[in-house]
Amino acid sequence: MAHNYPKIYAPFKRTGPKDKFVNMEIWQRPEFQYLSKLDWIWTEKIDGTSIGIQWDGERVSFVAHTDKSQIPPVLKAFLEKTFLTKETESIFESEFGEKPITFYGEGLSKETNHNYGFIDGAFIMYDVYNPISNSFWNREAVAKYANLFELKQPELIYIGPIEGAVAYIRSRPNSPLDPSLKMEGIVGRPITELKMNNGERVICKVKACDYEPLN
Numbered sequence: 001m002a003h004n005y006p007k008i009y010a011p012f013k014r015t016g017p018k019d020k021f022v023n024m025e026i027w028q029r030p031e032f033q034y035l036s037k038l039d040w041i042w043t044e045k046i047d048g049t050s051i052g053i054q055w056d057g058e059r060v061s062f063v064a065h066t067d068k069s070q071i072p073p074v075l076k077a078f079l080e081k082t083f084l085t086k087e088t089e090s091i092f093e094s095e096f097g098e099k100p101i102t103f104y105g106e107g108l109s110k111e112t113n114h115n116y117g118f119i120d121g122a123f124i125m126y127d128v129y130n131p132i133s134n135s136f137w138n139r140e141a142v143a144k145y146a147n148l149f150e151l152k153q154p155e156l157i158y159i160g161p162i163e164g165a166v167a168y169i170r171s172r173p174n175s176p177l178d179p180s181l182k183m184e185g186i187v188g189r190p191i192t193e194l195k196m197n198n199g200e201r202v203i204c205k206v207k208a209c210d211y212e213p214l215n
Helices: 030-035 073-083 086-096 139-148 162-170
Strands: 023-027 040-044 049-055 060-064 101-108 122-130 156-160 185-190 204-207
Touching (some): 023 030, 060 086, 073 101, 073 122, 086 139, 156 162
Antiparallel strands (some): 040 185, 049 101
16 A cells, blocks of 8 residues: 655746756746745755555554555665564554554665665654644654654755745755765745645645756
């Protein structure tokens, strides 16, 4: 079974399908344009294996992004060591009881494209999802459970409007997680969790490959 983490859109569209870079005058969604001048919270976009850690009220399971996706062996071993223990099961039980919850994050290991130095495995946790209320929890809640399970979170990069995020990523900064790598991009969400008029979550990504470098 695949996990259903929502698609994250870029704030801008390309003028045509063959254009290499986006057109910053064509907004992907009217909500992005409306909220563009407000402060957003921007964290590093990690290039790994997207994974959901699901607690169903009784046990933990690992869910890949699509039905065809497979969790690499080294990464799977790390996840089992981290989440499939009596200690972690007791934490899930005490924190959530019979209520389901999902941790979302990027799995890293020597088998992933960019392991960011975590050759023996890592899970960089960026979201907590409550399927009952169909809601994502704020960054403070994510930090609480990341700390509880001794997990890393994506680095907080910037707080500010969308144009500032674009200017930052166009400078081609290095990754805080691994300074030997260029940052793939950053992910932004409003300071208060919001939904679009179609019910989707308000969240967007600014990827370096979508913008012409400053130099």
